[in-house]
Amino acid sequence: MDSERKFLMGNEAVALGACHAGVSLGVGYPGTPSSEILAYLNHFGGKAQWSPNEKVAAEVGLGVAFGNGRAMVTMKHVGLNVAADALFTAAYSGVDGAYVLAVADDPGLASSQNEQDTRRYAVAAGVPLLDPSDSQDAYDFTRLAFDISARWHIPVILRLTTRVCHSGSVVVPDVPVQNLPAPHFTRNIKQRVMVPGHARPAHRRLRQKLKEIERWNNDEGPNREVLGDGRLGIIASGVAAQHAAEAAPDASLFKVGMAYPLPVERIIEFCAKHEKNAAIEENDPYMNELLKSYGAPLTVMPEYMRFGELNVARIRRLLDGAPEPEHAVPPGKPPGLCKGCPHKRTFELLKKHGCIVSGDIGCYTLAALPPLEAMDMQICMGASIGMGVGLRQVLPAAEARKVVSVIGDSTFVHSGLTGLAEMAYNVPPTGHVVLILDNSTTAMTGQQEHPGTGRRLDGSPTGQLDYARVATAMGIDNVVTYDPVKDAEPFEAALVDALRKDSLSVFVVKRPCILAAARKGAKG
Amino acid sequence: MTINVKIAGLGGMGVLKSSLILAEVAFQEGYDVKKSEVHGMAQRGGSVCSDVRFGNAVKSPMIPEGAVDYLLLFEEADMPLYQRDINETTRILRASLIDAAQLPSRKSLNVAMLGALSALLSIPQTRWVDAIHRLFPDKLRAANDGAFALGFAAGKEFL
Ligand SMILES: Cc1ncc(C[n+]2csc(CCOP(=O)(O)OP(=O)(O)O)c2C)c(N)n1
Numbered sequence A: 001m002d003s004e005r006k007f008l009m010g011n012e013a014v015a016l017g018a019c020h021a022g023v024s025l026g027v028g029y030p031g032t033p034s035s036e037i038l039a040y041l042n043h044f045g046g047k048a049q050w051s052p053n054e055k056v057a058a059e060v061g062l063g064v065a066f067g068n069g070r071a072m073v074t075m076k077h078v079g080l081n082v083a084a085d086a087l088f089t090a091a092y093s094g095v096d097g098a099y100v101l102a103v104a105d106d107p108g109l110a111s112s113q114n115e116q117d118t119r120r121y122a123v124a125a126g127v128p129l130l131d132p133s134d135s136q137d138a139y140d141f142t143r144l145a146f147d148i149s150a151r152w153h154i155p156v157i158l159r160l161t162t163r164v165c166h167s168g169s170v171v172v173p174d175v176p177v178q179n180l181p182a183p184h185f186t187r188n189i190k191q192r193v194m195v196p197g198h199a200r201p202a203h204r205r206l207r208q209k210l211k212e213i214e215r216w217n218n219d220e221g222p223n224r225e226v227l228g229d230g231r232l233g234i235i236a237s238g239v240a241a242q243h244a245a246e247a248a249p250d251a252s253l254f255k256v257g258m259a260y261p262l263p264v265e266r267i268i269e270f271c272a273k274h275e276k277n278a279a280i281e282e283n284d285p286y287m288n289e290l291l292k293s294y295g296a297p298l299t300v301m302p303e304y305m306r307f308g309e310l311n312v313a314r315i316r317r318l319l320d321g322a323p324e325p326e327h328a329v330p331p332g333k334p335p336g337l338c339k340g341c342p343h344k345r346t347f348e349l350l351k352k353h354g355c356i357v358s359g360d361i362g363c364y365t366l367a368a369l370p371p372l373e374a375m376d377m378q379i380c381m382g383a384s385i386g387m388g389v390g391l392r393q394v395l396p397a398a399e400a401r402k403v404v405s406v407i408g409d410s411t412f413v414h415s416g417l418t419g420l421a422e423m424a425y426n427v428p429p430t431g432h433v434v435l436i437l438d439n440s441t442t443a444m445t446g447q448q449e450h451p452g453t454g455r456r457l458d459g460s461p462t463g464q465l466d467y468a469r470v471a472t473a474m475g476i477d478n479v480v481t482y483d484p485v486k487d488a489e490p491f492e493a494a495l496v497d498a499l500r501k502d503s504l505s506v507f508v509v510k511r512p513c514i515l516a517a518a519r520k521g522a523k524g
Numbered sequence B: 001m002t003i004n005v006k007i008a009g010l011g012g013m014g015v016l017k018s019s020l021i022l023a024e025v026a027f028q029e030g031y032d033v034k035k036s037e038v039h040g041m042a043q044r045g046g047s048v049c050s051d052v053r054f055g056n057a058v059k060s061p062m063i064p065e066g067a068v069d070y071l072l073l074f075e076e077a078d079m080p081l082y083q084r085d086i087n088e089t090t091r092i093l094r095a096s097l098i099d100a101a102q103l104p105s106r107k108s109l110n111v112a113m114l115g116a117l118s119a120l121l122s123i124p125q126t127r128w129v130d131a132i133h134r135l136f137p138d139k140l141r142a143a144n145d146g147a148f149a150l151g152f153a154a155g156k157e158f159l
């Protein structure tokens, strides 16, 4: 039986929890720190697959849930920006089976472009959000998320953070669910076709469900209260609750398990038992703002609480009202492109020819750092093409001709296709040049497969997207493929030529990531 | 009481693997264990570290400032990064403790460092050897046994 204790990483505990909750399909797009969940799910015998991006993953998951199956969709925090369109209206329609989004925030930006807070999305979309603090919570709350979703027919967010995903702790699993109804489709046009006439009552239904869930959370939600000596009460959720328990062992702790809808009544009762109360949270002061609006007597926290991860020492300072020390820890050795990385040559070339490089996200973003410093902008996945085209639309011709968009293969499939359509549609006066860096993997996040690699998550073969034919089909005339190392000279000559011409060019720069190649070699 | 071990080095040195083994060993001993690390950029040669904490009941997965009991330093140049984590009683095990010339392979430094640590903790040797055998491929068994013994001897001297 599964009831013995195990030592599991947070992501592993989520995968096991999903298995035991009877997940029919796990689907997602990689992104640190969420990436390992689906590989673990596959390892535990669940069905798991990568989608081209988070929006598609969310939509596939929705189909599963509309068919009375149980879906889990995984992504990092910024992935929810991409998937949000599906989520906001799925909150209205509701679901039949169960629909859980595991979304991983990255306070402190260990490997991200911003510190956005997924709890704000829960409020904005109107979907319940659970906030686990360690692997046991991650396991329990994953199962609870499926239960809540099935009970109230509502999407549920399981909000993770870097320290929960990438910490290991002891888990005692529960008995797996059994005898779930088999997936089947029941027609219900009013509930699933969100035209205005159907969406208006759906919005009212959603608000009613949230009221019920808030009641449930106050009465029997996954929140824990440990009473101390009565002087200080701490309200905390996620890993911050673990740090707080260590930083202030004599204080009372209200550990919030479901952060939206927040159990406000319970928290206000808790506050009344203490001389002083403080809400400790990573990222935005979400609980602080909300609780204050209900008149909770909370000590005002310094602004610095919202920057970076919390830890025991920082929480002690927060509770003492002390400032942050000025001297920071010296930075460690920064990461760089691997020796022999295929991206290196390409950026050396762009630098040599004085290009203005509209960049994107992936290993190749490291080319923006010294010594190469050969990327001029990077904002979000897929932006390289749009930003490059925009620059070409306004810059004087001589300068515009230097602009190049550079995008990785996984990123191109994720959100570069529509950028390419824009380029072919609103052709800039000087044309444009796009480089698709095809290293046959999603290297940045740990070498996951994607629709351009010809393999699925479990390594099995499947169809393969052909970048050159896609570009040609979009009406781009000059589409060429080079190996940046083997074809160094013709590649350079063709690039120089393309920069001079006032037309559209797409280069597929094809050479495998050395780490992915080594891994495949080791496996096969 | 909680024992706090920090393992630090550069990506590719096996920091995360050795912290996994240590956590597994402590877990098998019946302790409450927490382990925390930051990946992401780790594989591309940047500085990496991992915290392993074990005892009766561990709360935070991260070792509080100044509370490291054992620091395993695979990359000595990175010492300044961990100045805030140590105190006067912290035992610092440096890579130079191990005679690199005698290591069965360069890759086995992490196992040798665990061998050194094992000499300072009261956990039976069989636990360590079991975990190492379980968590590495069979073909590395001989090299790892050699590295572990080398580290253990160095740790005994350090004691
Ligand atoms: C919306 C969103 N989802 C996921 C990520 C995480 N992420 C950053 S880059 C990247 C893909 C990198 O793959 P690729 O473009 O092929 O470049 P490579 O790293 O292989 O060079 C991922 C998954 C993100 N930053 N934003």
Ligand code: SF4
Pocket: A336, A337, A338, A340, A341, A342, A343, A363, A364, A439, A443, A444, A513, A514, A515, A516, B044
């Ligand atoms: S992991 Fe692959 S793509 Fe990333 S830097 Fe290393 S070789 Fe380059």
